[in-house]
Amino acid sequence: MARSTSDIKQSMTGVFIQDRLIRESYGLVEGKTFDEQFSRASLESILFYNLAEGIHALERFFDTHRSEVNEIIENILPHRAKWYRDKALNFMIDTLLITDTDRYDTSEMTDEQIEEKHIVKYATAIEEPGSSVLVIKIATGEPGNLQPLPGGTGNDATDQAGQFRAYINEIRDAGVRWNLVNISGDAFTCSLDIYYSPMLLASDVRRAVQNAIRDYITGLPFNGEYSNMALIDAVQVVDGVRIADFRSATANGNLINAKTIPLAGYFAYNEDNIIINMIPHNAVQ
DSSP states (O other): OOOOHHHHHHHHHHHHHHOHHHHHHHTOOTTOOHHHHSOTTSHHHHHHHHHHHHHHHHHHHHHHHHHHHHHHHHHHSOOOHHHHHHHHHTOOTTOOBOTTSSOBOOTTOOHHHHHHHOOOOEEEEEEOTTSSEEEEEEEEEETTEEEOOSSOSSOOTTSHHHHHHHHHHHHSOTTOEEEEEOOOOEEEEEEEEEEEOTTSOHHHHHHHHHHHHHHHHHTSOTTOOEEHHHHHHHHHTSTTEEEEEEEEEEETTEEOOSEEOOTTSSEEOOGGGEEEEEEEGGGOO
8 A cells, every 4th residue: 555655755754864974964963853853845855755755656556556457367367255255245235236347336325325235244155065066154133133134045136135146146257156045043952061159049150151151152253163162161161160061052953063063154042942950069979
């Protein structure tokens, strides 16, 4: 990114006044800046300003050149999965793309209008193992309350999911096969035995454990990996918990063996599906 003219001038004058011969020739005071010892109308200041202005123009030229080269490369090379993830997040509802591009014209929109049209809040794109199919997972909503985009699974452009499908079909590279995952969060269940200190109320410890489980499940990154060990780690630090004994966990009814990534990209947390058996720690002999 091109530096400002003032920044360039300051870097040059800083080196200038650090030179011992310059300081002796001009009688400069060590510790003072160039601007404190040279008038803006001085020949030296004008010379440095002109040099800085020329360098600034050259750096701006290089920035433009770099941008043009990057755009050419982007148009030539097949896009990576991250590009599709970014484009999914850039989707705007009820808005047409600029003809023959993958961009929207937002010049006449306010920041608030743009934000309202960006309805996809979470997205990821990964290549399906063992195939060349690109899987794009999306969700809307707020942290802790993720939801699928409203609409069916077809290409009906009268709903939000249908518009998203039409958008990806328009911008995708030729020949790229892709699937959309736009579904409700995986149903999560778990069962734990909690050995707690009898110096605290079992109900208080249970509530704290429930909160720790909820925070872990809803705080996972979109399409992030869940692990049984991490769940226990989150519970083990709760005040009053002496031992957290993991019993089982499932996602959509399937037993989780050590770890999993939710099919939807996120879990649907329901406190009723969390089984916590409270056992006083001193009852263990």
